[in-house]
Amino acid sequence: MLKGRSLIDPMDFTKEELEEIFELAEKIIENPKEYSHVAEGKILATLFYEPSTRTRLSFEGAMLRLGGEVLGFSEPNSTSVSKGETIADTIRIVSCYADIVAMRHPKEGAPKVASMYSKIPVINAGDGGHQHPTQTLTDLLTMKTIKGKLSNMTIGMCGDLKFGRTVHSLIKAMSRYKNNKIILISPDELKIPEYIKKEILEKNNIEYEEVKRIEDVIDKLDVLYMTRVQKERFFNEEDYIRLKDSYIIDKNKLSMAKDDMIILHPLPRVNEIAYDVDNDKRACYFKQAQYGMYVRMALMAKLMGVC
Numbered sequence: 083m084l085k086g087r088s089l090i091d092p093m094d095f096t097k098e099e100l101e102e103i104f105e106l107a108e109k110i111i112e113n114p115k116e117y118s119h120v121a122e123g124k125i126l127a128t129l130f131y132e133p134s135t136r137t138r139l140s141f142e143g144a145m146l147r148l149g150g151e152v153l154g155f156s157e158p159n160s161t162s163v164s165k166g167e168t169i170a171d172t173i174r175i176v177s178c179y180a181d182i183v184a185m186r187h188p189k190e191g192a193p194k195v196a197s198m199y200s201k202i203p204v205i206n207a208g209d210g211g212h213q214h215p216t217q218t219l220t221d222l223l224t225m226k227t228i229k230g231k232l233s234n235m236t237i238g239m240c241g242d243l244k245f246g247r248t249v250h251s252l253i254k255a256m257s258r259y260k261n262n263k264i265i266l267i268s269p270d271e272l273k274i275p276e277y278i279k280k281e282i283l284e285k286n287n288i289e290y291e292e293v294k295r296i297e298d299v300i301d302k303l304d305v306l307y308m309t310r311v312q313k314e315r316f317f318n319e320e321d322y323i324r325l326k327d328s329y330i331i332d333k334n335k336l337s338m339a340k341d342d343m344i345i346l347h348p349l350p351r352v353n354e355i356a357y358d359v360d361n362d363k364r365a366c367y368f369k370q371a372q373y374g375m376y377v378r379m380a381l382m383a384k385l386m387g388v389c
């Protein structure tokens with residue numbers, strides 16, 4: 083039963099519950115008109131304390147396409163946060179005005195705190211360098227739809243694995259599917275945090291390796307998950323400038339990859355995927371962003387109990 087629940091961590095829902103959401107998303111994709119009034123009278127609050135294009139707009143688009151309405155902010159300085167209001171108090175108030183909340187916050191754990199004080203479901207729309215569970219739903223639905231499976235794959239995760247919350251969430255979620263191998267491709271300074279290796283990969287006996295050069299492994303991959311170097315999480319600009327172009331996928335590198343490999347990216351991209359890759363049939367990142375809206379429609383419909 084998903085009605086009334088919050089989504090803070092990708093492991094909050096069982097595999098079966100995730101499947102329920104994906105099945106509904108697939109039905110919505112096939113017949114969006116059938117779902118265009120199911121959330122009439124419902125309101126989504128988007129509380130974005132950090133910049134966003136895809137996540138906020140896909141949540142808002144999703145609610146509007148379900149027939150509901152949207153309120154919220156994307157500039158916290160225009161709200162009483164600037165006067166010192168706590169997350170606990172903000173969410174208590176928003177609970178009186180809306181039926182469901184999507185929250186993005188630079189502090190790890192902020193959406194969890196909000197869910198503890200909320201009367202309505204809270205969805206973590208990204209908390210610092212920690213987790214981004216709705217991006218994970220997006221990534222899983224994209225792989226399931228395009229590759230036709232979530233098991234038996236070699237998945238390369240490339241770029242900023244230290245601060246990239248989408249990678250942390252995706253590894254957690256993939257740990258529940260059988261016989262996947264994860265190849266972690268990053269410079270030393272941006273390696274995946276130890277807790278992800280110890281508590282997720284090793285605890286679940288997931289085969290993984292860490293490498294520095296994408297050219298050494300690209301021919302083995304079924305999925306290449308590219309990420310941006312997260313400028314906003316660096317303490318000094320010099321390190322960011324030194325590391326920002328560590329990996330750039332272009333036509334030349336892609337010529338070494340399998341014909342049916344897919345390239346995903348949570349976006350935004352900076353330099354890590356050359357524009358000449360966009361027209362390659364393996365480039366699935368724009369389609370992925372579209373799946374993000376459909377999966378958020380399904381998620382909110384389930385949490386509000388309207389489908």
Ligand code: CP
Nearest residue numbers: 134135136137348349
């Ligand atoms: N993928 C993602 O979270 O994009 P935004 O930061 O634009 O929301």
